[in-house]
Amino acid sequence: MEAAELLSKSKHAVAFTGAGISAESGVPTFRGAQGLWSSFNPEEYATPQAFAKDPVKVWEWYRWRMRLIREAKPNDAHLSIARMEELGIVKTVITQNVDDLHERAGSRNLIKLHGDVWTVKCTTCGFRDRLNSPPETVPPRCPACRGLLRPDVVWFGEPLDPEVWRKALVEASRCDVMLVVGTSGVVMPAASLPLEAKRRGAKIIEVNVERSALTNLADIFVQEPASRGLKAILEELERKAFHLKPTNTAR
Numbered sequence: 001m002e003a004a005e006l007l008s009k010s011k012h013a014v015a016f017t018g019a020g021i022s023a024e025s026g027v028p029t030f031r032g033a034q035g036l037w038s039s040f041n042p043e044e045y046a047t048p049q050a051f052a053k054d055p056v057k058v059w060e061w062y063r064w065r066m067r068l069i070r071e072a073k074p075n076d077a078h079l080s081i082a083r084m085e086e087l088g089i090v091k092t093v094i095t096q097n098v099d100d101l102h103e104r105a106g107s108r109n110l111i112k113l114h115g116d117v118w119t120v121k122c123t124t125c126g127f128r129d130r131l132n133s134p135p136e137t138v139p140p141r142c143p144a145c146r147g148l149l150r151p152d153v154v155w156f157g158e159p160l161d162p163e164v165w166r167k168a169l170v171e172a173s174r175c176d177v178m179l180v181v182g183t184s185g186v187v188m189p190a191a192s193l194p195l196e197a198k199r200r201g202a203k204i205i206e207v208n209v210e211r212s213a214l215t216n217l218a219d220i221f222v223q224e225p226a227s228r229g230l231k232a233i234l235e236e237l238e239r240k241a242f243h244l245k246p247t248n249t250a251r
Helices: 002-009 048-053 055-071 076-086 101-105 162-174 192-199 226-239
Strands: 013-017 090-095 110-112 115-122 128-130 149-153 177-181 203-208 220-223
Touching: 002 177, 002 203, 002 220, 002 226, 013 076, 013 162, 013 192, 048 055, 055 115, 055 149, 076 090, 076 101, 076 177, 076 226, 090 162, 110 162, 162 192, 177 192, 177 226, 192 203, 203 226, 220 226
Parallel strands: 013 090, 013 177, 090 110, 177 203, 203 220
Antiparallel strands: 115 128, 115 149
16 A cells, blocks of 8 residues: 555654544534534634623533543544554644544644643633533633633634644644545645645645545545544554564553
């Protein structure tokens, strides 16, 4: 398999993932015919203005999503990427997802562009905390100042965290192979990362169930569900593993 060959010879491969990688775990995507935005207006649930207008409504929606994520399990796509990390092939995972499935699969070096649904921050004093379960009452209050807590995710109209974005750009600039999985390629600025990698000379491998805005950029396009496509690539990599020198086998 050509994708496995590229990855096995890479010096610094980076995975870049989107909602499609978690869809097979039961976490809905946002775009497309079955996406969340086909049923919900993002302006009512995923903007600072929506939260200011009706924090209970926004929190009820996020609490529903948190329950879905809590019940979901990492699929073969998450597990395959984590194993590629373990083999020392994938150095960093950059994800647009706010779920914790990469972490639960075992990924260690993770950059979360759009935040984390399990982290909350105070809209008044900036206090941050991590939740172990969806809040029992909404909206939750800050233990420090009693201000409103909000999900620590990037909403429409908000910029990415500058330090998180800087780290992602560094990885995109230095990688020699970028493994792009399950992203529509239309959400900016995240979708510019494969463009930056390509501009710097990296090879692009895309695994997606359908063509995306990034497919024409790809050197290799694997048109498969993420779990099937990545599992096949991993199996070929493991057959080649005796040629590799694992650099991160500790767990």
